[in-house]
Amino acid sequence: MVAIINSGKHIRKSFFYNDKKLETGSAKLLMAENYPMELQRMNREQRLQVLLKTAQKRPILRPSLHISLNFAPGEVISDAKISQITNEYMQAIGLAEQPYLVYRHYDASHPHVHIVTHRIAPNGGLVDTYMIGKRKSDPARKELEKKYGLVPAAKHESGLYELAPVNxxxxxxxxxxxxxxxxxxxxxxxxxxxxxxxxxxxxxxxxxxxxxxxxxxxxxxxxxxxxxxxxxxxxxxxxxxxxxxxxxxxxxxxxxxxxxxVAKKDFSPQHLSRIKNAVDLALKTQPPPSLSALSAQLNKQNIKIVLLKNQARQIYGISYVDNKTRCALNGSDLGPAYSAGAIQQRCAADNGQLSLLSDGLKIISAHNQVIEDNKAPIPPKNPGLQTAEDLPISSSSDYSDGEKGLLEILISPEEVYEFLPYQLRRKKKKKKK
Incomplete structure (x- = not known):
C-alpha cells in the first residue's frame, strides 16, 4: 500500500475534485465520518459546509489535507474492507476525530481511495502534521500491510501512479x-x-x-x-x-x-550532473550520434529532450525532462555546452542545415565549420603550400583562375585605417535655440 499526503490552501478544490467524479460514475462516496448526519441524508452542499465551518475555527494558510491510499493492481478489496483499512489508518496518524470524506476511485488500473479533510481540530486546535509521512504514515502503512496481507509499497512498480497522456x-x-x-x-x-x-x-x-x-x-x-x-x-x-x-x-x-x-541554483547539483553526464556519454561515440539517436539513448535513462522550433521549423531552443528526478530544465540552465546550438554542433545529423539559434544566425557546413554573422568561411589549407617560401613567385601575366603569387601580394595596395582616440575627436557644437 502506498499512502500520499498533500496539504493545500483550498478545501473546496480537494472536495470538488473528488465530488465531481461522482457525476461521471468514476468514483463512489464510501464514508462521511464525524458528520452530524448520515451520509444518505446529506447533499453536496451540506457535506462541504461541515468541512468549511470546522476549518473556520482557526484560519491558517494551508488548512486542507488530501490523502490517497493506493493498493497494488490485482488486489481485490471490497468496499467494506477498504473502509476498515481507511479508518484504522486515520486512527494511526491522529486524524480519526476529524470530519473526513472517503471516495473510492475507478479511474486507474489499481484500487485506491481519496480522503478529504483538514488540519483544524474540533476544539479549534491545530492537528500535529509535522513530518506526518515519516513519523506516522509510514509506520501505520507497514502495520496495515502485515495485518491485511497487502502488497508492500517497496514491491509496487515504479511509475504506477503516474497519469497517462491524454487520449x-x-x-x-x-x-x-x-x-x-x-x-x-x-x-x-x-x-x-x-x-x-x-x-x-x-x-x-x-x-x-x-x-x-x-x-x-x-x-x-x-x-x-x-x-x-x-x-x-x-x-x-x-x-x-x-x-x-x-x-x-x-x-x-x-x-x-x-x-x-525554480532558479538554477535551487536544483540539486546531483540532478543537474545526471543530465549532463547522460548527454556527454551519449555524444562520446564515434561518429557522433544524430539528434534522433541521441534522443533514443537518453530515453533509455528516462530523460527526454524536447526541441523548440519556430514557424520555419528551425530549432531555436532545447529542453531536458528527467522523469526519474522530476526535473525539467532549458539547455541554458545546464550550461553553454548543452544549449540548442552546441548540441546541434556536437551531433552529426545537422551538418549542412541552416538553423536560427538564440545567439544569432549560424550555418553549420558539411565540415562542421560554423559561420557566424554571414561572414565568408575560412578556406581549407592547401597541404602543398605550407609556408611563404613555398608560394610561387610569378608576374601579373602568369595569374590564372584568380590565383596570386607572392609578388602580387607584396605590391598590392593596402587599405590603412587610422585610429583616433575618442577624447581627441572634435565634438559637435550644439545649436542654440
Missing part, C-alpha cells in the same frame, strides 16, 4: 472532458515536477499531449500576462478549443506558475 481523440469533442483531462495532468505535474520556466513546463506537458501558450509577442493576451491551455494532436499542432488558465480549478495562471519556477 486526444476521445476528449477533443467535449469541453468538460478536455477541462478535466487538463486539470488532472496539471495538478499532478505542479505537485511532482520542478521546472525552471514556461518552456520547461511545456516540455513536461508535451509528454501528456498538452501545451501552454501565451500568444504572440505584442498581442493583447501576451501584454496582459494571459495564458491558455490546449490539447496537442498527433501532428504536434493544437486541436480542439483552448481553455483560459483562469477557468481551470488548478492554480495554473502565469502568475501562479511564477511561484513554481
Amino acid at each position: 486526444v481523440s476521445k476528449v477533443i469533442y467535449s469541453k468538460s472532458q478536455t477541462k478535466k483531462a487538463i486539470e488532472d495532468r496539471l495538478n499532478y505535474i505542479l505537485k511532482t515536477y520542478k521546472f525552471s520556466s514556461l518552456s520547461a513546463l511545456n516540455a513536461v506537458l508535451k509528454g501528456y499531449n498538452i501545451g501552454a501558450d501565451r500568444g504572440k509577442k505584442g498581442s493583447r493576451m501576451y501584454q496582459k500576462m494571459g495564458l491558455i491551455y490546449h490539447l496537442i494532436g498527433p501532428a504536434g499542432t493544437p486541436v480542439g478549443k483552448p481553455l483560459r488558465s483562469s477557468l481551470l480549478n488548478v492554480e495554473a495562471t502565469l502568475k501562479d506558475l511564477h511561484k513554481h519556477f
